[in-house]
Amino acid sequence: MAKLTEIARQAGVSVSVVSRVLNGDPTVRAREETRQRVLQVAKELNYTANYAGRALRLARSKALALITPNVSSPLFDDLLAGATEAAEEADYTLLIGLADTITAGSDTLRRLVGEGRVDGFVLQRHDDLSDQALESLVANDARVVLVTSRTPGRRGSVILDDVAGARLATEHLISLGHKRIALIGGVPHSDIARRREQGYALALHEAGLRRRESMVRRMGYSPDAAARAMESLLGTDPRPTGVVVANVNGAIGALTALRRLGVDVPSEISVVAYHDEWVAEHTWPALTTVKMPYYQVGLQAVRSLIDQLGGKPAQDIVVREPKPELVLRSSTAPPKSA
Amino acid sequence: MAKLTEIARQAGVSVSVVSRVLNGDPTVRAREETRQRVLQVAKELNYTANYAGRALRLARSKALALITPNVSSPLFDDLLAGATEAAEEADYTLLIGLADTITAGSDTLRRLVGEGRVDGFVLQRHDDLSDQALESLVANDARVVLVTSRTPGRRGSVILDDVAGARLATEHLISLGHKRIALIGGVPHSDIARRREQGYALALHEAGLRRRESMVRRMGYSPDAAARAMESLLGTDPRPTGVVVANVNGAIGALTALRRLGVDVPSEISVVAYHDEWVAEHTWPALTTVKMPYYQVGLQAVRSLIDQLGGKPAQDIVVREPKPELVLRSSTAPPKSA
DNA sequence: CTTCCCTGAAAAAACGATTGCTCCAGCCCC
DNA sequence: GGGGCTGGAGCAATCGTTTTTTCAGGGAAG
Numbered sequence: 001m002a003k004l005t006e007i008a009r010q011a012g013v014s015v016s017v018v019s020r021v022l023n024g025d026p027t028v029r030a031r032e033e034t035r036q037r038v039l040q041v042a043k044e045l046n047y048t049a050n051y052a053g054r055a056l057r058l059a060r061s062k063a064l065a066l067i068t069p070n071v072s073s074p075l076f077d078d079l080l081a082g083a084t085e086a087a088e089e090a091d092y093t094l095l096i097g098l099a100d101t102i103t104a105g106s107d108t109l110r111r112l113v114g115e116g117r118v119d120g121f122v123l124q125r126h127d128d129l130s131d132q133a134l135e136s137l138v139a140n141d142a143r144v145v146l147v148t149s150r151t152p153g154r155r156g157s158v159i160l161d162d163v164a165g166a167r168l169a170t171e172h173l174i175s176l177g178h179k180r181i182a183l184i185g186g187v188p189h190s191d192i193a194r195r196r197e198q199g200y201a202l203a204l205h206e207a208g209l210r211r212r213e214s215m216v217r218r219m220g221y222s223p224d225a226a227a228r229a230m231e232s233l234l235g236t237d238p239r240p241t242g243v244v245v246a247n248v249n250g251a252i253g254a255l256t257a258l259r260r261l262g263v264d265v266p267s268e269i270s271v272v273a274y275h276d277e278w279v280a281e282h283t284w285p286a287l288t289t290v291k292m293p294y295y296q297v298g299l300q301a302v303r304s305l306i307d308q309l310g311g312k313p314a315q316d317i318v319v320r321e322p323k324p325e326l327v328l329r330s331s332t333a334p335p336k337s338a
Numbered sequence: 339m340a341k342l343t344e345i346a347r348q349a350g351v352s353v354s355v356v357s358r359v360l361n362g363d364p365t366v367r368a369r370e371e372t373r374q375r376v377l378q379v380a381k382e383l384n385y386t387a388n389y390a391g392r393a394l395r396l397a398r399s400k401a402l403a404l405i406t407p408n409v410s411s412p413l414f415d416d417l418l419a420g421a422t423e424a425a426e427e428a429d430y431t432l433l434i435g436l437a438d439t440i441t442a443g444s445d446t447l448r449r450l451v452g453e454g455r456v457d458g459f460v461l462q463r464h465d466d467l468s469d470q471a472l473e474s475l476v477a478n479d480a481r482v483v484l485v486t487s488r489t490p491g492r493r494g495s496v497i498l499d500d501v502a503g504a505r506l507a508t509e510h511l512i513s514l515g516h517k518r519i520a521l522i523g524g525v526p527h528s529d530i531a532r533r534r535e536q537g538y539a540l541a542l543h544e545a546g547l548r549r550r551e552s553m554v555r556r557m558g559y560s561p562d563a564a565a566r567a568m569e570s571l572l573g574t575d576p577r578p579t580g581v582v583v584a585n586v587n588g589a590i591g592a593l594t595a596l597r598r599l600g601v602d603v604p605s606e607i608s609v610v611a612y613h614d615e616w617v618a619e620h621t622w623p624a625l626t627t628v629k630m631p632y633y634q635v636g637l638q639a640v641r642s643l644i645d646q647l648g649g650k651p652a653q654d655i656v657v658r659e660p661k662p663e664l665v666l667r668s669s670t671a672p673p674k675s676a
Numbered sequence: 677c678t679t680c681c682c683t684g685a686a687a688a689a690a691c692g693a694t695t696g697c698t699c700c701a702g703c704c705c706c
Numbered sequence: 707g708g709g710g711c712t713g714g715a716g717c718a719a720t721c722g723t724t725t726t727t728t729c730a731g732g733g734a735a736g
Contacts, residue, residue, distance in 0.1 A: 003691095003692060003693085004692065004693060004694095005692080013715075013716085014715065014716045014717080015692090015693080015694090015716090016693095016694080016695075016715080016716065016717080016718095017714090017715060017716080019693060019694055019695080020694085020695085023693095023694080025694090025695085027695090029712090029713060029714055029715070030713095030714065030715075031713085031714070034714080034715090046452075048449055048452040048453050049453065049692085049693070050394075050453060050454050050691085050692050050693070051390075051393075051399070051453040051454045051455045051692095052390045052391075052393035052394035052399065052454050052691080052692075052693095053390075053394055053691070053692030053693040053694090053721090054692075054693055054694080055389075055390035055393075055693095055721090056388075056390040056391055056394050056691090056692080056693080056720090056721045056722065056723090057692080057693050057694050057695090057720070057721050058693085058694075058721085059721070061389070061390065070415065071409050071410070071414065071415060071418060071434075072409070072410055072411055072412045072413075072414060072415040073410055074410045076409065076410060077408065077409060077410040080409060080436070081436075084436065093433075093455065095431075095433050095434070096409075096433070096434040098418070098419075098422065111386055114384075114386045115386050115387065115388060115389040116388050116389045116390050116722095117389045117431065223616070223619075223620055252617065252620045253620060255620070255622075256619075256620045256622075259622055278561070279590065279617055281561075281594075282561055282590045282591060282593070282594045282621070283620075283621075283622075284593075284594075284597055284621075284622040341721095341722060341723090342722065342723065342724095343722080351685075351686085352685065352686045352687075353686090353722090353723080353724095354685080354686070354687080354688095354723095354724080354725075354726095355684090355685065355686080357723065357724060357725085358724085358725090361723095361724085363724095363725095367682095367683065367684050367685070368684065368685070369683095369684070369685095372684085372685085387722085387723075388721085388722050388723075389722095390721080390722075390723095391691090391721070391722030391723045391724090392722075392723055392724080393691090393723090394690095394691045394692065394693095394721090394722080394723075395690075395691055395722080395723045395724050395725085396691085396723080396724075397691070454692095
């Protein structure tokens, strides 16, 4: 509530001195005694700089927006926590926006930044938004950093090490003795889905197992899609003894399908899911998962964005630390035949 | 990017005229021809008003913050969607803040509003934040509307019709023929928990059933707490044949506990949960729930807040429409003995 | 022919913070 | 004793809008 003029008046100095002292301006020329008096009065009046005044003068809002397709996921929780942390450490405010207001044609992004409400964006796109649509939306704007996805044409992204994560999940099944391991993956043309599939293939290859196209389904991450994929996998002969589901929500749908069809997990088939969240503890059976470092993605994304705003060149970051972590629960076991 | 001065220059008028025309000020005095020319130029330059300039002048940010303890719930999704809708219809921007930065001692709220970043708050508190702490935090501030909770001392809240919701859940079990119906409720001193318990009691009373204290547990909404509550209920003699769990996450924990103990749902015991979310479809068995109108809560809360900012008196609203809705799945059935 | 009022529009004053510049007094050095 | 330097601080412009005030000219009323 208090303003600079008010502090200046009470401290018996001019506003410029107050401003400089409060901002720790090294070029300030004031006696230590004066400085202390100013700080004292500011504290007494509980001064906080008016945001609009500062933003107007500096032509920067010191605010960032995190745009996401859906907020209601524990994974996003982690991402948000990391982003919040990084924003706070740089004294930025973080806004959250829902991506469904951001369609290909819309200029919501440009409007937000045009109005000067935010200085930049961290953008998590829908997995089914095409590369072209995305590029037309953000072009080569230095004020945008993509998270968990990237596009070939532009720099500025922070993604998970999906290859390592999917590989870990697959290796877990291999180490239990499984030979016929299926993958329920994402939609075909998604970069994310491709990377996870690559990790799966890599693990099989290193174990000397053949990767069969009949063991791979690419129908997306929703519970329903994964349930259908699961059903279709059960129709193959010979059946897989283990399944890697490239998303935890999908894995939940897959378990539902298995239960419906009377296939026991893990005795008849093992299921391991990519991504961990609390509900995995409460499925039947409890899901073995691979936990990915989302917090770190949020953290790095915001830091990287702030760097970009400061003029540094855009980077493409793959978060490798902390490493993907296997969370062992009850949905995986050695195959029956073993 | 374009500014008023730029438009004024290109249209050959003064900035004041441009401002008035663009804001549709009825007191503007300009020839229709001039007006059109201004609008034309503004459109060509793709003008959007600079936010900081406007905020500084008007001493209002036209932004609201929605503060929540956790963002990662489908329930919050609904709330957010409603709040977003209402904010947009009034041309406000909506920020989302995590409540864990808002502890009793903190002045985050005051700082946000002191800086002029937001004009007001919609606050969803932790169920375990005490009334006193809350009141000290928001005092009688006209810029705050509480959602899903309220405190005795102040006005300005929007809550669900918890009584009706809990009653509907209980009545469902009664209509199936259950006589011994337990409640797994929230923590003892929460207003929300009390209202849900009241709905439960009301339904029992109307059906002429006795409400037994031994059938009520008040340990909170977390899956673990509810699991412990469930175990303890199984120890009573005679056992309940049906349970109302006052929160869907708790119900998931309760199901886990029942599975662990080898109690079949619904043949040995029926479970109905308060609140609906997608994962209820995928539990084992799929949970019967009562769906509450969260969207409407978000909508009304923001509208009410904007009204308050406009000087209207604060209200306490109970959202009764749309009515609580029973979502029938597989976790409830008539009791064995019936 | 004044006097008034109306129309159409420009000028100017905020809003609060930041920052380059100017001003002044005292002191040192030559 | 004058020039230059330094410490201490104030002045004033500026950011982009909104809004109050002012102003010029013309037409109508008296």
